[in-house]
Each structure stands twice: as structure tokens, then as C-alpha cells.
Amino acid sequence: MGDCxxxxxxxxxxxxxxxxxxxxxxxxxxxxxxxxxxxxxQPSSLLRAAALRxxxxxxxxxxxxxxxxxxxFPWNLEVGDNCWIGEGVWIxxxxxxxxxxxxxxxQDTFITTGSHDIYGxxxxxxxxxxxxxxxxxxxxxxxxxxxxxxxxxxxxxxxVVHKSVDGHAIYGGNPAVFLRPRTRRSSR
Numbered sequence: 001m002g003d004c005x006x007x008x009x010x011x012x013x014x015x016x017x018x019x020x021x022x023x024x025x026x027x028x029x030x031x032x033x034x035x036x037x038x039x040x041x042q043p044s045s046l047l048r049a050a051a052l053r054x055x056x057x058x059x060x061x062x063x064x065x066x067x068x069x070x071x072x073f074p075w076n077l078e079v080g081d082n083c084w085i086g087e088g089v090w091i092x093x094x095x096x097x098x099x100x101x102x103x104x105x106x107q108d109t110f111i112t113t114g115s116h117d118i119y120g121x122x123x124x125x126x127x128x129x130x131x132x133x134x135x136x137x138x139x140x141x142x143x144x145x146x147x148x149x150x151x152x153x154x155x156x157x158x159x160v161v162h163k164s165v166d167g168h169a170i171y172g173g174n175p176a177v178f179l180r181p182r183t184r185r186s187s188r
Contacts, residue, residue: 015123
């Protein structure tokens with residue numbers, strides 16, 4: 001295998017990412033994240049929400065935050081009311097992640113706002129992620145930078161959302177594609 005002669009990783013930089021807090025605050029967050037958020041023995045959603053708020057996250061009312069949760073930068077997180085964030089969810093938010101009201105992010109889902117410039121020198125590039133109201137991102141999904149997921153959308157298990165999707169629909173696959181509308185079924 002040959003190497004890539006135009007790529008010198010020693011030249012990669014922070015690209016459009018801008019650090020908005022001190023490295024000392026980031027280090028304090030890492031410690032609190034380990035003790036409170038990722039700790040599987042700590043059962044309290046209220047304590048997790050309080051820790052996130054203390055470090056600048058906006059967390060709504062009645063939010064359930066399950067164990068083993070990872071948040072890169074809480075000051076870049078906004079979660080609406082009545083949300084459920086499942087066990088093992090990782091929000092790697094170097095840019096803002098906004099989660100609407102009544103939204104579920106199921107277990108082991110990965111949401112990232114960053115990637116690298118693959119055509120240049122691998123600089124870090126970031127772009128926000130917005131997840132609407134009433135969305136259900138099911139288990140083990142991946143949501144990539146710059147994506148907006150419209151209100152009331154569902155993303156099926158193991159899907160990769162690499163571009164924005166409309167609301168009121170069900171998406172699935174890698175890459176995630178439209179499967180069908182999300183409509184209320186009549187009760188019998």
C-alpha cells in the first residue's frame with residue numbers, strides 16, 4: 001500500500017473549531033462527567049441534569065438522562081422538556097447540539113458535530129446538529145455534523161443520518177433514507 005503524498009497530518013489544525021471555555025474548565029468537566037454522567041452506579045437523572053446545567057447546558061424539565069451518558073462540552077448542549085436520553089448515548093458536541101421537546105435519543109446512539117477536511121490537511125471542521133420536537137432516534141444510530149432532523153421523525157435502529165431529513169417520516173439504513181410517513185394509526 002502506498003501512502004498519501006499530499007497528506008501530512010502534522011499540519012492538521014483546529015479548522016473552524018473555536019474553544020469557548022478554558023482548558024481548566026474542560027478538565028473539571030471531564031472529572032464530573034466520569035463521576036456523575038458516565039458512572040453506571042449513579043442512578044439519579046436529577047443529579048446528571050444538575051451537573052450539566054452547572055457547566056452551562058440548557059436542560060428542560062422532566063428530562064431522563066440514563067447512565068453511561070457522555071457529553072463532550074455541556075455548554076454546547078440544549079435539551080428541551082420531557083426528553084429521554086438513553087444509556088450509553090455519546091454526544092460529541094464541539095459545536096451546538098439542540099434537542100427539541102418530547103424527543104427520545106435511544107441507547108448507544110452517537111451524535112457528532114465534528115469531522116475532518118478530507119480534501120485538505122485534515123483540519124477539524126464542525127457544524128451544529130438540530131433534532132426537532134417529538135423525534136425518536138432509536139438505538140445505535142449515528143447522527144453526523146450539520147444534520148437537522150425534522151419534528152416527529154423516527155430514525156430506525158443502526159441508521160446513519162449524514163444529511164438533514166424532514167419531519168413526520170421514518171428513516172432508516174446506512175445512509176438513512178426515507179422509508180414511509182409517520183402517521184398516527186387509528187385505534188381499534
